[in-house]
Amino acid sequence: MKRTTLLCLAIGALMAAPLYAAPIELGASVQLTGSLANTGRYYRDAYQFAVDKINSAGGVKVGGAHEKLSLKILDNQSDVNLSVRQYVQLVTQDKVNFLLGPFASDFALADSAISEKYNIPMIQGGGASDQIFSRGYKYVFGTLSAASDYFQSTIDAIQKLNPAPRSVALLYADDAFDVSVADGTRKLLAKTSLKVAVDQRYSSKASDFSSLLSVIKSRNVDAILVAGHETEILNFIRQAKSLDVNPMLYSFTVGVPSADFRAALGRDAEYAFGMTAWLPSKALKDDYFGDAEQFAGEYQKRFGYEPDYHAASAVADVEAFVKAIEAANSLDAAKVRDAIARLDFDSLYGRIHFNSNGQIGLAQTVVQIQKGKLVAVYGQKGFIEKPLYPMPAWGRR
């Protein structure tokens, strides 16, 4: 009898233990393996880096004490359905306090439904599709700027080039993010004198673009704008070369800012335009990392590869939680949610201040690959560096 009582007490103590352990836990389901692992790693590494940095600076001030942050990351294997189940698990079984996001819009679109259902705030830096923020959800916040504006700065820059391109081809993959980009871009193009000569959707994961490129070539398109994924863009550029397609410029939503994309293409990456909402500049001050340049250096040293805007956005997500918890002085989900909505601070990623729909507004800087380096060519204040334009034909490089 006595033994049974003791056993019951012991079990009770064990059950209660988790209530006292794990101070403030952030949970996320990220693509650590599978087809999106290449970008997923930015989130895994940047979340961990930010948590470590904040803890070594003393942690989070809440209720008069300094609490440490902890991080629980699950691998969704690049599978949307699995990632939804994992967010349910994080909320219902692991009982994490707050949620960080996965990479990619279609994931964030599905996963944010879980944060909304359980009223647990999610700050995600991996999904930019306007669809995520057009459903009136109260608990999802995003630190990537709206997909529909991705090409805004590029289109501004294009019109100031000499000789100005006259016709444009708009190509986009058929997923949530890229469809949003295309819808926005179409509206932006309608306001210009540029003629849209090709407007085509292609299937995600397509590896053959030869028909599409042949159409573009036959219509003598001056500028090509592509919203897609890195693998598709790699194939697109390689096949443009082999089919001798020579527009005056081409620009891509993703790929150009990341180092391994440039390495995979080698010299063929030259002249490609792209965009990024973040560059590791000294001007971006941060409470934990000093500034963005210092962050980039430390990140490279610790993980062995260059951070890009995905990593910076992920760090901003963790910092946003810390600032909001400190402002709310509570771990209550609803209070922290309101504090997030009121946030306004400077981070290494830029100014963090969410619009009423939960999304952030950051201007995209137009970048170009010049002699193997990523060069910022056009920003909010006009041209920064001289763009190499028009691109020389493939035969004359």
Added chain:
Amino acid sequence: MQLLWQVLVNGVLLGGLYALMALGLALIWGVLNIVNLAHGALIMLGAYVCYYLFTGFGWDPFAALPVAMLVLFCLGYLLQRYLLNLVIRAPMFNTLLITFGLEVVITYLAQIAFSADFRTINPSYAGANFPLFGATVPVVRILAFGVALALTVALWLLLVRTRIGRAIRATAQNLVAARLYGVDPRRLYALTFGLGAALAGAAGSLYGVVSQINPYIGAGLTAKSFAIAIIGGLENPLYVLVGGLFLGIAEALTALYIGPTYTDVVSFGILVLVLIVRPTGLLGRTA
């Protein structure tokens, strides 16, 4: 008209590569009655072998291709000899499961070994091209097409003209009779699987030259190979070639006239149609 001609050229060149991808799958399926779901993963491994010979030792990818074939042959032989032979008599569902498992294992090992970084095999002539009656023909694609054609014909000759080829066909047609004539099925199965894997190795090398490589390209390539093998028919390598060309042209024309977002709908739609109308493939003998 000019555009149609260009798109047809693109389709034919793509189809040749498709056919080579499907060739190994069809061979293994036809002879061993194993639908090898790890076929795409083997293609991926072949691509990495070629990639490392190219970047590490400066080998030309077309010189590295036979080495990739040899490496994959050995891997395929060992896989069949020591793993798949254990379940060869099991129902097809079991072999499907085990090859699916293999696919997952190979893919994840590849991510650990090679990382998820994107790679390309990018020799200096990768973007070269020449005009043909007004169409632009990429040099690497026509080379890849030539290799695919040569390997298809070589496999056909091997099956029809050589002793070992006769033994392979005999085993596929009637196992008992083949054994009575002295064929050792376990060795023969391993040899056939090795050949199929070697063809995957060749396809992977060419794929890396015209496209990009990462550990996850396999599953999509398996699906495509599967469709081509069904559309063409399993009996004869030349049928697979026809299946590949048919699909390549169909996809190219779909992208031109209906829209590139529908290429998969069309190719797998054709697969369903073929299964309903001619289950033995476009050219296969009807039962």
